[in-house]
Structure formats: structure tokens, C-alpha cells
Amino acid sequence: MEYEQLEDKMQKAIDYLCEELAGIRAGRANPAILNKITVEYYGVPTPLNQIGAISVPEARQILITPWDRSLLGAITKAIQVAELGVNPINDGNGVRLTFPELNEERRKQIVKEVRALGEDAKVAVRNVRRDGIDEAKKLKADGQMTEDELKGAEDKIQKITDKYVEKIEKVIADKEKEVMEV
Numbered sequence: 001m002e003y004e005q006l007e008d009k010m011q012k013a014i015d016y017l018c019e020e021l022a023g024i025r026a027g028r029a030n031p032a033i034l035n036k037i038t039v040e041y042y043g044v045p046t047p048l049n050q051i052g053a054i055s056v057p058e059a060r061q062i063l064i065t066p067w068d069r070s071l072l073g074a075i076t077k078a079i080q081v082a083e084l085g086v087n088p089i090n091d092g093n094g095v096r097l098t099f100p101e102l103n104e105e106r107r108k109q110i111v112k113e114v115r116a117l118g119e120d121a122k123v124a125v126r127n128v129r130r131d132g133i134d135e136a137k138k139l140k141a142d143g144q145m146t147e148d149e150l151k152g153a154e155d156k157i158q159k160i161t162d163k164y165v166e167k168i169e170k171v172i173a174d175k176e177k178e179v180m181e182v
Contacts, residue, residue: 003156006132010164013124017168020117021175024110029062029099031055039071039078048075052094060101065094102179110179118172122165129161 022032031054038045048054052066052075064075075095079088089096102110136153139145145153 017121
């Protein structure tokens with residue numbers, strides 16, 4: 001039984017969850033929300049972080065300073081198309097994004113989104129568990145595993161699953177805390 005493969009797949013579900021959560025705005029400016037934005041640069045869609053410097057000069061502001069100032073208009077347009085919920089301000093040297101303070105209702109809505117993402121990650125982990133148990137049952141059916149070994153494999157797979165579900169719950173709790181602070 002390949003338990004390391006199961007753990008790798010479960011870890012990928014957590015990594016994906018963390019990547020998705022990084023894109024959720026929680027009251028503070030987080031440059032990770034710009035990760036999926038691309039800008040047309042000499043005819044090639046290029047990630048925003050590869051055509052300029054991204055900094056956070058204040059808690060609720062992101063500053064994008066392109067290395068080629070001719071891209072300011074393209075950056076502004078790409079951010080508008082991405083619908084981040086903020087208006088980019090082109091000041092001639094860079095593009096500023098100022099995020100409004102989150103109200104209580106919006107915070108609760110974000111927490112619901114975070115929990116939904118967490119549930120999706122748990123489902124992915126449970127699917128990996130199911131596949132692992134199915135594989136163990138197939139090995140038993142083929143005569144490569146005894147009934148006792150099957151029971152032991154199922155127990156070990158369940159323990160691995162519980163460990164990863166616990167990790168997901170901690171990631172979700174940390175993000176909820178971050179969203180509800182301030």
C-alpha cells in the first residue's frame with residue numbers, strides 16, 4: 001500500500017486551499033490577489049508580478065510599479081477586467097489599489113466563502129481516502145492482502161485522513177480569524 005502517495009494527494013488539496021485563500025481579501029491589502037492577473041506585454045500574456053514591483057505601502061493599499069511605464073494603461077485595464085472590487089488609480093508612476101474597510105456583513109460573507117472552500121478541500125481529502133480504501137480492497141480481492149491487513153490499511157488511511165482534515169480546519173480557522181479581526 002502506497003501511503004505516501006495518499007499523503008501527497010491530500011497535501012495538494014491543502015496547498016490548493018491555501019492558494020485560493022490567499023486570493024481572498026481580508027481587510028488588509030494582500031498582493032496575492034493579483035497572482036491570477038495577466039497583462040498583455042509585447043503580445044504575450046504575462047503575470048503582473050513579472051512586469052513590475054508590487055508593494056504594500058499601507059495596510060489597505062497595494063502599489064504596482066511597472067518597470068516599463070508604457071504598461072500603466074494595460075495594467076489598469078487588466079485590474080478592471082479582473083473585477084477585484086477596487087478601482088485602480090494610475091498616478092503616472094504606478095497603479096494604486098486602495099481597499100475599502102470591510103463592514104460586518106461583508107466579513108460574514110467572506111467567512112462563508114472560506115468555509116465553502118474548506119469543505120471542498122475536505123471533500124477532496126475524503127475522495128483520496130475512498131480511492132485508497134478501494135485500492136486496498138482490490139489488493140485483498142486479488143489475494144495480495146489478508147482480511148487483517150485490509151483492516152489495518154483502512155485504519156491507517158483513516159488516521160492519515162483525520163490528520164489532513166484537522167490541518168484543513170486549522171487553515172480555515174486561521175483565515176476566519178484574520179477576516180473577522182480589525
